[in-house]
Amino acid sequence: MLKRIAYFILKQRLPLIITIGLITIFMGYFATKIEQDYHFAKLLPDDDTTSIEYEFFKKKFGLDGTILVVGVESEKLKSLSNYNAWAKLGNDIKALNGIKTVVSIARINDLLLNDSLGKFEFIPLSGNQPKNQKELDAYLRNVKELPFYDGIVYNQKTNSSLMAITFNEKILNTKNRIDIVDDIKKQINSFNESTEVDTHSSGLPFIRTTVMRKIRNEMVFFLIAALVVTAILLFIFFRSAFPVVFSLIIIMVGVVTAMGTIVLFGYKLSVLSGLIPPLIIVIGVPNCILVLNKYHTEIALGKTQAKALHLAIQRASASLFFANITTSIGFAVFCTIQNRVLYEFGMVAAINVMATFIYSVVLVPAIFSYLSPPNAKHLRHLDGERLTLVLDKVAYITKYHRKSIYVTVTIISILSIVGLLKIKAFGYVVDDIPKTDILIQDLKYFENKFGGVLPFEILIDTKKDKGVFSDNARCLYKIHRAQKLISQYDEFSRPVSIAEGAKFLYQSYKGGEPKFYKLPSITELKTIAEYIKEEKEKKNQLSSFLDSSQRYTRISVQIADCGSTRVKEISENLKPRLDTVFNYNEDEKEWEAKENQYHVSLTGFCIVFLKGNEFLVNNLIQSVGLAIILIAAFMVTLFTSLRMIIIATIPSLVALIITAGLMGYLNIYLKPSTILVFSIAFGISSDGTLYFLTKYRHEIKKNKLSIGEAVRLTISETGISMVYTAIVLFFGFGMFALSGFGGTQALGLLISFTLIVAYCANLVLLPAFLLSLEKRLTDKKFINSEGIIVDTESMVEEKDDEQDTIS
Known part of the structure; x- marks a missing residue:
């Protein structure tokens, strides 16, 4: 089957390139129509009791969280010029479209009983603007005669004053909110400059707008950063411009498809879906690396270009397919959670991981078939002395020091479990912003002066x-x-x-x-x-x-x-x-x-956030378990032996345990952004397991090698691509550490750490397990009398004796 697929790709290379080009133009058209989601993410399902109560509350009293507050020290407003500037600021903001009310010390009403009319009347306390300091002093004394406003627009105990700006509810969840907040900030900055008075701004509309802008800026930044990082790494690996340029073009096709998918599905860009483009780059580049490595390996062995490309497709595509399936599962499990943002993220990411795999397997051979074969200089990376020495050392350790490996892994795992037990589920509403950010500092100002x-x-x-x-x-x-x-x-x-x-x-x-x-x-x-x-x-x-x-x-x-x-x-x-x-x-x-x-x-918002945070934490923990079960179940289609499935899952599980232990010791809280790590990391780290085991199985089945020889050869050949992949994934996810959001930083750093540990486990622990089984596997179905594995279950049904593998 794979032989026929390889033949078809090379035979129909031009039509395939044109077809994918047309798909890219089509998806690109929709990608240009992508919009940001301005709604606050709904954390709870519609049938949750807390969600039902909150919706009922909004139906009765309207949306909460519609107020933007501007704070200032009361002493600063005792100056006539500053007070008049403050009053003007309130009037100018009230004149903005989308602003419902503005209340401040200069814009409050007194309540008077009109005996003649027999009714209460609200009358602006300020009346006319104070013309001199004496009038201002008298006015401020009158303000203090109204306890209703103490703690609302001013606080006598903390000597602070604020301006409460209420937004029209219809504006809050639209793009217009950002424009209005920008206009308000301009007005505030003008006040600051003219009076030299420091102000502080906060409230949910301000927080949401600031966060949304950061998301938009970071999406562009990380897309560029992912391209730069992977380009540098590709050039270091291959020392040629062609693999760099065409690999990035192929991956950008995947990015465009992902962006188009978001629009076609009727989704909008959220805090999570904004991460999909750089994730596609980081996850997709290893596909190109593995196909190119196999192509270069076959050229180095003396094959013609046509034969080398044919074998590259034939031997790499199946393993890449299985590896990308496990990665997709790591994302797809988020679709089981009753949360719109996670569902959309999981759906789009899972689909486009597989789409990028298809682009890589088709376009790499198709494009490089039109280029000259790589020369000796470009093949030099296959014979890297340092990397070869390291892999030889790994092979030696796995063969002669397995007990040391097991003891070391056991001790680290026990210590990690102790650390895991220290993890606490904890989160803040404004959780992902650095404490040094002005947004947090202003938030703390209002907490200290007004309570929150x-x-x-x-x-x-x-x-x-x-x-x-x-x-x-x-x-x-x-x-x-x-x-x-x-x-x-x-x-x-x-x-x-x-x-x-x-x-x-x-x-x-x-x-x-x-x-x-x-x-x-x-x-x-x-x-x-x-x-x-x-x-x-x-x-x-x-x-x-x-x-x-x-x-x-x-x-x-x-x-x-x-x-x-x-x-x-x-x-x-x-x-x-x-x-x-x-x-x-x-x-x-x-x-x-x-x-x-x-x-x-x-x-109210805060209660909904609390319950939503608990809901997501519990469901994301379940999604990790589901990802492990699904990936293990998927491996049943590859390995008929339960023992092999257990062996295949242990390295990735060990990596997850070590990461969880590290979180406990470093006091990294369990929250949605950190739990996301485990499902994604388990799916990606399982790729390394599959790369290793498919090559190992190929050597035993086709070349009739002993377990020991098959393990040594697999480490030597597949180890190169695994190291390349690990480096790309480490630096690719590591770049998220540059984010201004704590959750994105944690996602990048923890996944990078987990994948490095997982790939090390796949190169050291996994071979050690296989070698330990050499004398123990006596099942006739699995080993014959000569000690050779003869499992006749083919990983991919095909008559050809060539089996998929990766070098």
Whole structure:
């Protein structure tokens, strides 16, 4: 079969080149239409309880996480010129398309009771812009008379002030958000320059926009970096321009196909799919190397160019097919996870790994058939003395020092298991940005000054219409108690709820004195309610905290990015305490009747992130197990012996264990970006196992060599390509260490380390296992009386005695 495939490729080389060229143009057209995904990645499946509650919350109260905040030291705003510049900044930002509201110390409203009209009125506190320092001082004193805004737009304790910029929800998940944030930043920079005042910016819209821009920039950077790194390595290996240029052209065909696939499938560019182009380069180049090495080897053995290319296809394609299948499995397992971003990443990567394999096997022989055969200078890399000496040393060690190998591997594995047990699952919302980045520094500023900027919501269901104000406004007073409870946690900002609105109304009702900023008695509350009963404006303003049926209400708070473990601790501690506040009758010392109990749920972006992080960690761990099982099952089609399958999987498993142990000792947390490593690395590292075992099997079956001779020859010949591949993969994935995202850095460094360990295990541990089996394998099905393996199960069904292999 392989003989016929090789014949077909060389016979139809021109039509095949034209066909792939047309496919590239077609996919390239769609690749030009690729768009970035501006939605925040949905971490949980639709049927998850936390996801359902969050969607219900958004339906009732709108999307949370719509506020961008700009912070400044309050002292700086006591200057008339600085204050006026701050006021102008707020006005200019409010004028931008897509901005819903802007609230700052210069843009706040007072609430006054108009007795003649019998209603409350919001009146801008600033009125006219202060004309002199005296007017400004008086205004700032008036601001402090309004406790409602303390902790919201200013904080007296930390002497800080902020500007809260609320985005239109429809703008947040579109490209326009980036343009608006850029316009806001320009306005802020102009303020900074004119006043020489330092500001700090944060909030989810700002964080998301900054991260999205970094993703876009890094995608281009790593695509170029992957090309440069692989070009340098190819030239070092082959010392010729042709292998470099045409290998990169072939791989870029794979990249274009991958980008086109994203568009054809209706996907958009995400933080993960942005990694696919450089991954295709790094994973695809070894395909070209292996085919070229086999071609050069056959030329060195005196074959004609046509025969050498024919044998290169025939002997390399099957092993490359199996190797790329295992790599694809490593990506495809992500499709089993109920997460859109991971599904799209796994699907596109798996398909295009195989597409790039096809391009390599077809185009390398087809293109090089039109070029002159390599001369002696270009074949010199096959006889590299240093590499040959190293491989000879490896062969010697595996033959005479197997016990030392086993003891060393066992000790390292035990130590790694100890380290593995130290791994903790932990993550932050803004996890992948370096701590020195201005984004993190500004985030910490708001955490220190205001408690945090990440949305944390408490949804209260009274279970009946108008339940918030029924039973003498029992819910309102319980909300007040709940807010006192929330204030005990340092990670939270000041809570905001309808109870705060009631306090503001009461202060206004009592003439505006700060001491009356508190919940009124039920009698006074009913009186106040009469003033706003028929006012649509007030009802609209209450809609942010009260649904139209008055059954549901919320307590909004911002939380610091304190890590998934701490958020979980807070949630598990806070939830039962809130249940007690809302459903335990202190006077009767008993729980309310079930029909009178409120349903209290914790939701909001931060809770969804916490649950989503746990969901992904658990499912990605399962995906690693699935990848191991699928790859082992796939090997059943290659090796009929269970013992051989176990031998084939151990080197890669050892590599994973060592990497996990290293993570434990280095305190690298288990999170989605680090767990991704194991499925991908196991799939790629299994390639080396297959390269070795297919060559080993070929030598035993075709040349009737003993196990010892077959192992020695395999190390000597296949070892060259395995070393080349390991170097390309190490430096290819290692370049991701240059990323500005911690997750991408971890992905690159950990996969690089895992693959180097795996390839070393495939060159040392795997041969040692095979040699140890030489005297033990007595199964007639596997070894005959002469000690030669005669397994008649062909790895690829073909009549020709040539068996696929790699040199």
